[in-house]
Amino acid sequence: MLKGTLEGIVLAILASRPAYGYEITAWLRDRGFTEIAEGTVYALLVRIEQRGLVDVEKVPSEKGPPRKVYSLNDEGRGYLEEFWKTWSFLSEQLEELREEGNGSGH
């Protein structure tokens, strides 16, 4: 269910502020997306970096290796806009289907 939308969700999170991988997963978990693996989010971050949708800065951390902090760039903002369009279309269509389904019951 989440497969197609996770990318949009992550870009939307990054639209409000830069974040590193674990912060994004923690954000998702706090909001009930508990089944998402850290590694899956990481794989997605690697992909959006490769596609040039985010800028990456390496920030030193007290424990462990430097963290990669991701921020949305212009390319990513354009992509996110497209995602919201697709999402609006999808949710409108689904809402219509639901109303039709409810309507037939009356």
Added chain:
Amino acid sequence: MGTEPGEQKNRYLRYLEVVTGSLEEKRRYRQCKERIERLPHDYRTAVEALQRYMQHFGPDQSESLVAMLADLTDLFEQSAADGIPLRQVVGEDPVEFAEAFLRNYPGGSWIRRERDRLTKTIDRVADGMQ
């Protein structure tokens, strides 16, 4: 079949030495291996298991192979440092994670080439009939 384990083990090195022979890649590969060896035991076992899976299904070009291994090492080093439980890192279905991860790297084993071939053939004939 006493030679099989050795063949498995040498597959990475064979790519690295034969395909491009880049010294820089060999150096990066060795660095990753050393970093993996320093991971806590369970994380290390997980990385090695993923690496094994990726030897069969992942890229077969040394450049993307090393890039993939470096990214994988980054993930597990960071997760170990943050104390994220292994299950939370790879999820309930490690194959799903491995496949999502693999898709980021170009080139591939025969099975990926066959998937591409199927897609291209259908594209060709379907477009041709329109």
